[in-house]
Amino acid sequence: MPFDFYSEFDSPATLEAISGALRAAGHEVLLVEADESLPRWFFEHPVDLVFNIAEGTGGRHRESQVPAILESLGVPFTGSGSTTLSLALDKARTKQLLAYEGIPTPAWQVFRSPDDPLDPRLQFPLIVKPNREGSAKGIMRENVVQDASALRRQVRRVFGRYRQEVLVEEFIDGLELTVGVLGNDVLQALPILEIDFAGCERSGEFFYSWRMKEYEGNKELGLDPAHHCPARLPAATAAAVQRVALRVHRALGCRDLSRTDIRLRRDGTPFVLEINPLPGLSPQDSNFPIMTTAAGIAYPALITHLVGLALARYRQGAQPHELSPLAVSRSAP
Numbered sequence: 001m002p003f004d005f006y007s008e009f010d011s012p013a014t015l016e017a018i019s020g021a022l023r024a025a026g027h028e029v030l031l032v033e034a035d036e037s038l039p040r041w042f043f044e045h046p047v048d049l050v051f052n053i054a055e056g057t058g059g060r061h062r063e064s065q066v067p068a069i070l071e072s073l074g075v076p077f078t079g080s081g082s083t084t085l086s087l088a089l090d091k092a093r094t095k096q097l098l099a100y101e102g103i104p105t106p107a108w109q110v111f112r113s114p115d116d117p118l119d120p121r122l123q124f125p126l127i128v129k130p131n132r133e134g135s136a137k138g139i140m141r142e143n144v145v146q147d148a149s150a151l152r153r154q155v156r157r158v159f160g161r162y163r164q165e166v167l168v169e170e171f172i173d174g175l176e177l178t179v180g181v182l183g184n185d186v187l188q189a190l191p192i193l194e195i196d197f198a199g200c201e202r203s204g205e206f207f208y209s210w211r212m213k214e215y216e217g218n219k220e221l222g223l224d225p226a227h228h229c230p231a232r233l234p235a236a237t238a239a240a241v242q243r244v245a246l247r248v249h250r251a252l253g254c255r256d257l258s259r260t261d262i263r264l265r266r267d268g269t270p271f272v273l274e275i276n277p278l279p280g281l282s283p284q285d286s287n288f289p290i291m292t293t294a295a296g297i298a299y300p301a302l303i304t305h306l307v308g309l310a311l312a313r314y315r316q317g318a319q320p321h322e323l324s325p326l327a328v329s330r331s332a333p
């Protein structure tokens with residue numbers, strides 16, 4: 001089993017925090033494992049809404065598996081639909097869409113084999129990433145490369161380990177930002193979260209690598225970036241970054257919530273790296289709740305707000321119905 005296999009699993013603490021918030025709001029909550037028995041489960045447990053946090057069981061469309069099942073059964077759920085989740089998991093396809101929309105994203109090339117010739121228009125330093133992973137899986141410090149031979153080595157390594165196309169991008173030197181968005185027709189950009197790696201010299205890591213994400217907060221290892229929320233940006237720059245996140249949310253057809261990862265180049269251009277329509281909701285470890293807290297939304301209120309956003313969407317199109325149990329679904333351990 002690869003060392004980063006568990007990086008996307010939700011912790012019991014997150015499940016408790018979400019279900020606790022829902023119960024406190026008067027909902028009946030059932031927890032259900034998002035495994036292959038899921039479709040059958042719904043025949044025995046009619047629910048009004050699923051609070052979806054399932055990353056899926058694997059494969060190219062894993063995050064869209066549960067939404068696709070729920071869509072086919074007609075069960076309402078929080079968050080984005082299967083198309084958006086599937087698209088956002090494919091970083092290169094997402095970048096094509098961003099480029100079409102005129103939203104800045106680092107120049108890139110998809111390697112379909114380790115021997116593909118490098119597009120001469122790309123400028124070093126470059127970063128090498130598996131195209132369809134998350135949680136910085138497969139992204140190490142060595143993935144930032146300065147020359148063709150290092151590039152070749154890293155592309156081979158990522159191919160070997162992840163068995164999927166490899167995304168090579170220009171490395172954007174600048175600030176690391178992530179921007180949460182809440183809403184549907186009316187959107188709310190949350191205060192920007194800036195992640196500052198300046199104090200991480202001891203680790204030698206200077207961006208959100210896998211080690212940085214996995215051990216974030218570990219001072220001894222030098223993996224304790226400073227979080228600033230709101231980001232320390234001039235108001236006009238912050239507003240421009242938030243506008244980009246709103247455009248991304250709309251362009252991908254996100255629902256209820258999303259989190260857009262951005263590198264702000266020194267000249268002030270916000271380059272979109274990727275969008276997370278299913279952002280982590282760990283009250284301790286995830287970035288999304290940091291931004292909602294900064295917006296004055298306490299964690300339980302975030303959870304009930306997401307339910308409210310989802311129900312409002314369904315009520316627009318469907319008959320209002322009485323609330324009975326809510327289910328929380330998650331990936332199989």
Ligand SMILES: Nc1ncnc2c1ncn2[C@@H]1O[C@H](COP(=O)(O)OP(=O)(O)O)[C@@H](O)[C@H]1O
Pocket residue numbers: 106127129133134135136137139169170171172173176207208209261263273274
């Ligand atoms: N083109 C890039 N320029 C600068 N840093 C990058 C670039 N691509 C990725 N990174 C760094 O790697 C991290 C993880 O990359 P990202 O594309 O967001 O993948 P993941 O889905 O694993 O979060 C980013 O948060 C950022 O720190």
Ligand SMILES: [Mg+2]
Pocket residue numbers: 135136261274
């Ligand atoms: Mg990311």
